[in-house]
Amino acid sequence: MEPIVRTRDLRKVFRRPQRRPGVAGALRALFSPAFAETVAVSDVSMEIAAGELIGYLGPNGAGKSTTIKMLTGILVPTSGVVEVAGLIPWRRRTENARNIGVVFGQRSQLYWDLPLRESFELLRAIYDIPRARYRVNLDEFIDILEMGEFLDTPVRQLSLGQRMRGDFAAALLHDPRVVYLDEPTIGLDVVAKEAIREFILRINQQRGTTVLLTTHDLADVERLCRRIVIIDRGRLLYDGTIEDLKDAYGRTRRLVVEFAEPQDHVVVEGATLEHTDRCTARFAFDRGAISADRLITALVARYAVRDVAIEEPDLEGIIRRIYLEGISPSEVLRP
């Protein structure tokens, strides 16, 4: 299947005036400005098939927003190829705008002083949405996002969760084929987050809308995405499924044991003791080398055990290691 979003060797370099410390430095910069080049996005190649829901991850300043700005046509790439639904976004900005929807979690695109309903009306005019289609979409969004009770309240009086739901509807009214969601759950409470996740899943599954989601909340990713793309310092570190990432990076499981009586020396073959306080102990073991079942059997044979628990490697821990160590999991994945 033809990918709907395609980038090849996409690169963005910013040339920014370099700041020098202090007043003297600022004055010097005024007369002889020095420039520093920052590579925000470096040789990013990826393809997204129509209907996919992809998590785009990376620490702050990794280049996520710059990538999205190139995909939406806001920024012109320094070099490389970018194509969305067959168009080069920055060259055909307005045509591309009809194909895409954008939600910036930190910046609302609704009109501050107007009721939601009026913001939607204005968007209908901007996008030339046929009236019948507009009505169908709006009714559906009002229904599933439960916007009925605050549709006529000025946006400035809405809670963050209500405003976010409004922003989602605003970004989707014109039936975009691709939506970019930039930290859409930021600052939301658990209930509001769940409502937003449900909605994302729904438009992806029922309308076949392609979704590119950036977030720092890995619960969003685990709940919604099969495939994730990780970027750091402008470079692509990983592109694949969450399971593969866990397999490659999360081979180490942990076994937490609670003893019936205090133990001074605990030893079990096939596992390394990480921590003990005589009443409990935590072992790390490679799940490829030994099964949890065998490990527990060996333990119970030697000690009186009250309780055991197995800790699976979590995505957060894996991602944290990738960010901190900066190693490409793709290298790890390669046999």
Place this chain on the structure above:
Amino acid sequence: MQAWRIRLLTMLEYKANFIMWFAFTIAYHGVAIAALGATLYNFPSLAGWNFRQIAFLYALWMLGHSTHNLLFFSIGEVPVYVQEGTFDRFLVRPRDVLFQIVSVPNQQWPDELALALVWFVFATWYAHVRIDAVFLVAVPLVVAGGVLIDLAISLATATIAFWFVRVDTLRWVVMSLEQEFTRYPVSIYTRGVRILLAYVLPYAFMNYFPAVYFLHKSDQGLAIVPWLGLLAPAVGAVWFAAAYSFWRLGLNRYQGTGS
């Protein structure tokens, strides 16, 4: 059309704000005209212009300026959009960016324009301007030219924000220049200032040159044909075209740097 409806709704959202603005507008122009009256009380004529004629000069500027404010005030907000990062939203929508900015709902009421119309009618009578077919055709054209001149200058000023994010000072300077130099006949200034007002920031085409024509004054200073003021729409069009090219250049820069 939709944009106008929305704008009306936005304005109605803050009725108290409107009342305060209206009071301020009246006070502002009242003080300006009173100051002119006081000056002319001490010097019965400025470069051959009496108070009645200067009142007409002011009215002509006010018409163009208030129409510009009513239609294009949000252009002045561009630096704020760039600074806050809200400018991006215009780029992800399928319309011309400038058109979108102009249609952003704002708090500009037609109160200043209404006031300008009232004052213009009064000043025309007060200055004994002959009302004939030429006058009736020329005034709207001259006002349109004035709007374009104002628009060109505010657009060019706003565009500078793509290079230097904070341009408040520059905006302030340009606004003060406009207020200062549209009140008096240009002929009272030195040659350098006159050339500036005629050809660099062509405020003289908003009111002075047209007033020279309507009032049958003569302008020895710039040695020009009496009907020069009727070229206001052409001057406005040329300046707007130049400002718009500059704007396109700024927009390209923004899309290159995203600053």
